[in-house]
Structures are given as structure tokens and as C-alpha cells.
Amino acid sequence: MTVFTRRAVAMTGAAAAVSLTLTACGSGGGSGPDTDSLVISANAIAGGKNEQEAKWIEEWVIPNFVEHKKEKDDVDVDVSFDASGVDDEQYKTKLALDLQGGSGPDIMNLDGIWIGEFAQAGYIKPLTEVVTQADFWEGWDQIPEAVQKLGSFENERYGIPAGTDGRVLFYNKDLFEQAGLDREWQPESWDELIEAAEALAGIDGVTPVQLNAGTAMGEATTMQGFLPLLAGAGEHIWDKGKWRGESDAVTDTLGLYETIFSDGLGDPLLQQEAQGRDKSFEQFAEGRIGILLEGDYFWRSVVHPELGIAPMEDRDEVVGYAKIPAIAPGKGIHGQDYASMSGGSARVVNPETDSPELAFELLTFMNSDEALKALLEGEARITARTDTNADVLADDPMLTFVADEVLPITAYRPGLAEYTRVSTLLQEATASVVSGNSAQDVAASYRDKLEGVVGGAGNITN
Amino acid sequence: MNGSKGRPLAGAPAGRTDRSDAAGLGRGRAAGFVAPAMLLIVAFLLFPALWTVYLGLTDYQLTGFAAANPQVVGLENYDRALSDDRFSNSLVLTLQFVLGSAVLGQAVLGFAIAWLMRNRVGALRRTVEALVLLAWILPSSVITFLWIALLDRDGGTLNALLNTPGTAWLLEYPMVSIIVFNIWKGAAFSMMLYAAALGNVPPSHLETARLAGAGTFQQLRDVVFPRIKGHVLTNLLLISLWTFNDFTPFLLTAGGPENRTEIMPVFIYRIALESGELGFGAAISVLMLLINLVIALVYMRLLRQRKDAST
């Protein structure tokens, strides 16, 4: 990529010179030579997206770190925050553009699934290559091995996981009762899931199951739909260096979509709407959806009685949650009875930073128990740290449920550059099933398209 | 050079340049006048455009191995695009979109408004024009929200008006929806242009035709159209190309459902930004440019024919 840049300069010639003079009054941009300066970037902005994180960085992290450095080493540091708050894809593009040009923030928040592709592009490097002290941070002991995968690629740590989550089946206990079902529910197989849905189908104006599908839902289709089900059918989408093609588990998973949507147990239109996921939240909150596969985010930020965007005052009484069953007991990945998927983000140090040691110090500062508690401000949310979780989740049975029951059986997505495109193919495949094609046919055409995306049949296994 | 020549005789057949250089600019000073604009254009348009053409010959991606080590792959991207169903799908959709919303929709509606309002003055005309123009100048992010609200399945204004509850317009009639949307958004330009054009048609000619018993259609065909043919073609060319490159429908349908509204600018956006395949995206941009060129050439040919026919 630097090749491009250099060629650009050579080719621009006169134009560049002229523009440079025009720019003289533009922002020079610059780190003062006297004090070390650091820039933090995250897809968060005060008054908008991920406001809590933005405020935490601006009002807690920065002043406290500056003070901490002053007290500890008597040095002045200048830390600033580049707020964003846009679509994740746009945020990612902007970061990638910065990094390919050799600039960018010193510390940045990356979605776990970007780690691999950024690493392959050479935009980020294993922490040990950037910072000599990387392995000696005491916080590593508090982050479970499984969760560290979130910030790792090919068994190298690239960043510190910021937090994680887990996916479950949420259900409306009132509707269950109305349909003659038990208020406490834990399906043990896909058949039991379908049975419950059929019972719910008897209630007028209620969509029994909302299973995300289609491209409009984007990654929500893959993460809150296809992948956890696939794990329940016994397979990872990427295993031993190969992508899954037209395997039995893939066909079975698409078959579950077929069952749900061809029997009218799901709402096929909702899947296609650009705001479909928001709508599914609204409808669940209004008691118009029986069962919804979602992450714990749904519990703490959507139907939360005060903070939610589709608040449910009686959330604690009405909203139930159950682990996602395997297709049949013992048939999930690793012979599990249940399955889930997790995601999350990690904070990474820019290898091009002028002061890597200082940046790493700030990074660890941001991931200390104290800092994470300040971020949560008493709110219950699953963090990467066990010690923090033990304190902050104590009062929330749902999140404790996820931390204790779901995280041990969860799986992460492969952090590879191809993943995004494979994910799109999976979304298209579900859309195709929802619109009436058979699971068999769709699985076959998915496999054909997969070849073009992952570089040939050699990278595919059944 | 022409400064020394003085004014040529009126009606002199040659020396069109000199005759039109009324202010005595001369080529040197004219170049000076053009220079600032040219500098900006060369730096921020020509140069990036050529660079994009070059990117189209590589497998460059925003992330992954291909970002670290891009390779020149020649025409592979073009090969891939031309054999890609998604590309041909988006080309067909784009042509439908252009034909439906620009050539038929905006041009006809814009003309109809301009024609019916041509002799009107006062509040009615001002209101109509203001509303039409408002749709044109409001930011696209705002108007797409307005249309999402209008067409919404549950509480949408349109369903309430037509008494068609639960109709998901953007899903059941996605292409029609974005075509109507674009007519709404862009009719103003045609209206303004035709209003100006109709001003050039002498009212006396229309009056003569009317007295001779010509109906509206005949008047349009025999009196109006021959005089504004040039405007019509220019307008069609402009709005065709603008519509061809219009990205706004993405904000309404995101290219969905199932790529059924994935017109070319949306296709490129998704390739370049969502998949990060910048080399491939650049190649498609170049293909789009070539299609634009074909459209432009067709219209220019029609214009030339008109000129030949009239002389």
C-alpha cells in the first residue's frame, strides 16, 4: 500500500505542489515535541452511538491516566479521543485507510473479527512485537483463555479483549402461558423448539419465532441465526483450515429455517426490511414475538426497563431465556447439548505509534478492573475479566447465566479476511430459504459460491 | 492574438472565435481564467480518477493479504465482473431505474408541471414549484427517512391513506418504490429546465395553432417540441447520467431485498466498502464510466442528427 502512496506523490508533481501551497493554512496537525501525545479511537461518540464508552474515555480514562502518569513518573502526557459513532463498516474503512497510509490512532477499538484481516494486511502486529513488556501484564491472568481468542489471531495476542457476550433464546413467558406452555422453558432439541413455536402459532397476531435471516439483517443473521444453530448441529463454519461447504450440518441448519418459514412460524417479511432487527425488538417488547434468538445485549440495552430502546417495564417477570439447544442432545460441537456464539471487541496498539510503551501502559490502564468498573458505572455487563464479572454481574441473574452457563460452551468466529464474505453468502443462503427454496438446493448453490470467495475448492470441506 | 485584430465584420463567416471573444481576453488570459479550476480538477479529480483506473488492474483490498501485497492482475477484475451475475443484475436494474425514473418519470412529470404552470403566476405556481424544488435540495439522508416513514409497513402514512395496512412497499415493490422516490427527488431539475425552454416558445405561435383548432397534443407535437428538442435531449442526458450514478436508493433499501434494488452505484459501494475489494470495485467503476460514455454518445448523436436535419 505504501507503494501506492509513493507513486501517488511522484505522479502528482505540480498539482501536489500547488495544493500544498493552498494547504498552508490547513491544519498542520502535530504532536508537540515536548509532551508525549496519544490518540484513542473508538466507534463511540458523546450524544450518539456508544455514548457510555465515549464519555468514559473522555471523562474517566483520559484525566485519570494523565494524573496517574504525573504522579507515578512525573511526566506530562497529552491524550485525546477521536470519536466516531457511525456504522461499523464505515468506522472500519476509516481505520483501514489511516493504517494503510501509515498513520492512525495509537489505540483503537477493533471488532474481534477484524483482527485477522488487519493482521494479514500488516496494519497491526502481535503485541509482543510492538511492546516488549506485553506478556507481563498481570491482567492476562484474569481473562479466560477462551475470551483471549477474541483479541488473538493464529495464537498470537494482538490486543486486549474489551468485553464479550453470549447468545440465547429469549422468550415471552406470558405468551407461553397463553399458549398453554410452561413459563419455565429449556428446549433440549430443535424439535422441542418447533413444538413450542407451533403452540404459539395459535395466538393471533403473534410471530412464534423470530430467527434472523437475510442480507438486510447483515451480521445479525449470521451471529444471531445461522452460526449458533450450525454449532448446535455440530460444526464450526471454519475448521482445521477449511470452510464448511454443503455439509449435513449446513443443510440441517438451513432445514430449520425452511421448517420455520414454510410453516408460517416466522415472519418472512421482517427479515428483508432494512430496519428489520429494530422492528423485531419493538415487536418482542410489544408481546408480538414468542421466541427470539439474541445476544445478552438484547436484555441489557433493548428491553431494559429504563435504559432500553424498546423498554419492557415487566422485563424481569415476562422475559425468559434459555440456552440454544443442539439439534439433538449431545449433537452440538464438542458433543455439547447446547451451543452459542460470542463476539466482542478488543483494543489494539497501533504498531506505528511513536511511543509504544506508553500506549501499552494506557491500554492496560483502560483494561484494569478499576477502569472497567468505571465504564460500567454500576451497570451489569459481561467484561473480559473474571474478577470484574464476579462483582458487576452479581445482581443480574440473566448475565450471570450467560457468564456461567453460556460462555463455557460458546464459540468465536474465525477472524479471517474471507469471513465477511462467507458471512454474506450465509445471509444470502438463509434469505433464499426464507423466500421458498429448499434447504438442499440452497446448500448446493451456497457451496458453489463459496468456492469463488475462499479461493477454490481446496479450501472447502464437507 | 485577437486583441490586435479588432472587431471582425458582423456576419463574417470565419473567425467564430474572434467574433465571440467580445471582451478581448485572448488565449493567454483565457488560460489564466481557466487555470484555478483546472488545477483543482487535475489534483482532485483527474489524478484520483487515473489512479482508480490503475487500481482496477490490481487485486488490491482494504484488508487481508491483498492489502499488504497488491498484485497487478491485468484484466482479471473485468473478466470477473462480466461473468458475475450480480454485475449483470445490477446493470439491468440500473437501466430500469434510469429509464423509469429519469427518462420517463422526471422528464415527463417535470415537463407536465412546467407546461401547465407556464402561464400561471401567483401563489399556486409558487407553492407547486417550492414543493418540487424542496424535494430536490433537501439532504438525501433526510428525504430517505421521510420516505421510509411514508412507506413503512406498520405505521406508514401511505398505508394509512390507501387503507392497505401491512403492505411493505419497499419489500414487495422495491424497484417501483425507488423509481417513484427518484421521480419525487429529481423532477425539479426537469421542471426548471423545461420552464426556461418553454419561455423560448413564442406565445403567438401557440395562439396561432390554437386558433387553427390544434389540440394540446398537436400543439405540443407541432409547435412546442420542435423548438425545445435540444433542451429535451440535454435534459435527458443530464438526468440519465445523474440517475445512473445516484447512490441515494441505498439509504432506502440497502440494495435489498435480495439484491433486487442493487443498482450499480450501490453494488460498487458494497464491493468497495463492505467487502473492501477496492481493485474489483475500481474495475466496476471504470465499466460504469464506459456505460455512461455510451449513453452520452447516443444522446450526442441524436443531438447532431437534429442539427443536421435542421440545416
Next chain:
Amino acid sequence: MTSHPDHAAVPSASDAAPVAVATTPSGPPPPDAEHRRREAQRAAGRAGARKAVAGIGFYTFVSLVLAFFSLPLLWLAVAPFDANPGLSASLPEFTLQNFRVLWDNPYAMRSLGNSVILAGGTGLLVVAFAALAAYALSRVRLPGRDMLLYVLLLLSSIVTGTAAMVPLFNLATELRLIDSQLGVILVLSGGLLPSAIFILKDFMDGTPRSYEESARVFGASPFQIMRDIVVPVVRPGLATIGVWSVAQVWGNFLIPFLLLRSPDQYPAAVVMYTFYTEGGQANLALISTFSLLYSVPVILMFLFVSSRYGFRFHGGIKR
């Protein structure tokens, strides 16, 4: 990402076809006076009926047009004042709370100012540079003029697409234009100029040259002629281009987003996209209210220009 500045090629179509007035068939000569009288009566009756039908048709059409163009705008008028806005434009529970929330938002109000800077700067630059260039191109035949314009116009469709973001970004980086509003203005101007020059050149072609000639006789310099004679004549054209440029910049998301770093500099088009929550749900209350605030400046500009110059192409873009 919103509203890429549209660019397109326009044929220069230098000559208008002076098409002869259509030869409408004239009626046959009336045989006698009596017949003529009856014919006239009948014609008058027919005309009256036709007029009535035409009147009804006219008002029906106008009502439809008004409904079509105002219907989508309803939501903009209602939702900002609704305590609990959904996607339906009906029966609001009146509130001004949304405005208060925006007022307290650290970036919302400032972003409108930033938009004014970006749009105003680009508008001025485009109008000034395009006017100079269009005037010169209109009055002096520079070699390869028409070809050049076509090529630039077509190329501009590439640059406004997403695929050119890496070249534009790297160029801006090398020129140290990252996180600079000037950078955004220059990049956007470069993309808008070809279309602006093209449209303005048509305006210039259509203005009479005799004044310029007399001014020259009295010893005015070309620049004085341009400023004192040409500009006043083509003012409606300049206004139209100005409005057009401002509207293009006002809605542009991608370029400012990619080139600016500090949120203090973000224009409204970028800030509007931050009113989402973690899962990507639109915060309708804030978005609708902000949409209204975001639209007000362009509406004011429109009203100003239209009252001042009668927003239309006054014979511009002639042929």
C-alpha cells in the same frame, strides 16, 4: 455517502435549431356567412366545454402533484415534536424535548456550523472558479476545449464513487489535508467543478456580447468586464450553481467522514449518522428533530435565492 455530487456530461450542442414554426393546418375557407356564424357558435360551445374539462383536469393534476410532493414531507413537520415518534406521521404527543436533547448534544449544533463552512466554502470556490473558467471557455476557443470538458465530466463519475476513496484519501494524506476542513472543500470542489463549468458555460454562451464590446472600447480590462458586466447578467446562473453546490456538499457524508478526524469538525451529514444506539437502531426522536434543523438552512437558502433571483434557469442551459 449520501448524495454523491452528481456529475454528468452535457453535449455542448452549440447551435439551437431554428426550427420553422410548425405548419398547423388551417381550416378550409367557409362557404358562406351563415355557415360561418353557426360554425363559430359551435366552436365557441366546444371551446367552453373543453375549457371546463381542461380546468377540472388542471386542478386535479395540480392537486395530485401537491399531494405527491408534500406527503413525504409530513413526517418532517410532525415527528420532531412528537414525544414518542414512530415511523407514522400521526397524532403526536407534543413536545420540544427533542430539541433540548439536541441542544445539549456536544456535536449537533456545532455540526450545522461546520456544514455551513464546508458548503459555503465549496460553494464560493466552485462558483468563482467555474465562472472564470466558463467565461473564458465561452469566449475563447482553446484547443481541445469540448473534448476536455467531456472527459472531465465522465471522469467525475468515477471519483464520486466509493472506489476512488483510497486515491482520494492517500492524496489528502500526502498533502496534509487530513482533519482539515480546507481539505474537504478542495476535494469536493474538484469533483463539482466540471459540471458547474459546463452548466455555466451554457449560461455564458447565451448572454449577449455587445455590452462587453462597448466596455472594451471604453478601455475596461477583461477582469473588469467580467466583474461589472458578465457577472450581473449571469447572476441567476451563478445562484443556481451556488445552490446546487451547497446542496451537494450539504448532503455529502463519505468525504468529510473519511477526511476529518476530530468530531468537533464533523458536518451535520456525519453527525446525523451518529444518532444510533449500540445495535444500530435509529434514534428516531433525535433523527427527526435533527433532520428538521439540518434542513432549515437549505430551505432558507432556497427562499433567499428564489426571492432574489427567481430560482430558475432564465434561459440558461439553453439547448
